[in-house]
Amino acid sequence: MDETMIQAAQTGDINLLYELILRDPYVLERIDAVPFSHTPLHVAASAGHIEFMMEMIKLKPTFARKLNQGGFSLMHLALQNDRTQAVLLLLRFDEGLVRVKGRGDLTPLHHVVQTGNVDLLIKLLKVCPEAIADVTVRDETVFHLAVKKNMFEAFQVLVGWLIRSRHESA
Numbered sequence: 001m002d003e004t005m006i007q008a009a010q011t012g013d014i015n016l017l018y019e020l021i022l023r024d025p026y027v028l029e030r031i032d033a034v035p036f037s038h039t040p041l042h043v044a045a046s047a048g049h050i051e052f053m054m055e056m057i058k059l060k061p062t063f064a065r066k067l068n069q070g071g072f073s074l075m076h077l078a079l080q081n082d083r084t085q086a087v088l089l090l091l092r093f094d095e096g097l098v099r100v101k102g103r104g105d106l107t108p109l110h111h112v113v114q115t116g117n118v119d120l121l122i123k124l125l126k127v128c129p130e131a132i133a134d135v136t137v138r139d140e141t142v143f144h145l146a147v148k149k150n151m152f153e154a155f156q157v158l159v160g161w162l163i164r165s166r167h168e169s170a
Contacts (some may be wrong), residue, residue, distance in 0.1 A: 001031055001040065009040035009056075012049030019055070028060045038068040044072035045090070048083040064094055071103030079111045081154055084120060091127050098128040105137045113142045113158070116151040125161050132161065 005027065009014040017040070020027050031039055041063040044052040053109075057064055067073055075097045078086040087108070090097050098108050107130040112121050125132065135141055140148070145153035 001163055002036065005031075005040055006043060009020060009052060011050070012044060012047065012052040014052055014088055015031040016054055021059075029121040032060060032062055032066075034066055036069045036071075038070075039074075040074075041064040042047050042066075042068050042074050042077055045083060046081050048078070048081065048086050050086055051156040053086060054089065054093070059089075060136035064090070064097060065100055067100075067102055073097070073102055073108070075100060076102045076111060078105075079108055079115075084117075087120070088123065093125070095127040098124050098131045099134055101134070105135065107134050108156060109134065109142055110136060110140075110145055112152050113146050114149045114160070115153060116149070116154050117154050118157055121154055121157055122161075125157075129165060131159075132158065 001019055002015065006021055007013070008020065028040075031037055039056075039060075041053060041056045041060070044056060068077075073081070075087060077086060078084075079088065101107055109121075109124050109128075112124055132142060136145075142156065143158055146152075146158060
């Protein structure tokens, strides 16, 4: 990815993005052709440029599930950089982003449990309750990670969620 595209994503400059596309209509295709790529969408998610992110998703939806060279999706990067608003908007685009497995098969839900952000944990479970069953490469569930990281409140939320969901499906 060239420096001008990085600059557009880092600053959230949608006009510059379209100037680059005008100069080279295949600019996004070349980025997408790389299997593990830090796309403009990853850059914008890290920086919290929400309008740029949503514009980029509209132009290139495949970027949303792509992992960068570090093994992280845009949702992972948004979470790592405390871009909660970006995470919530990404969920409107695709609820399944909660289950995208990154490095070590950690999902965004695993990340949220490890940080103990209970409010965000509840929101992620509401949009994608199936994610509670995802395991890491070490066969660790979100329950394991909550205990391992001493996130007692997150553990309580998870147990409560499991009890309620089993009760509702009975």
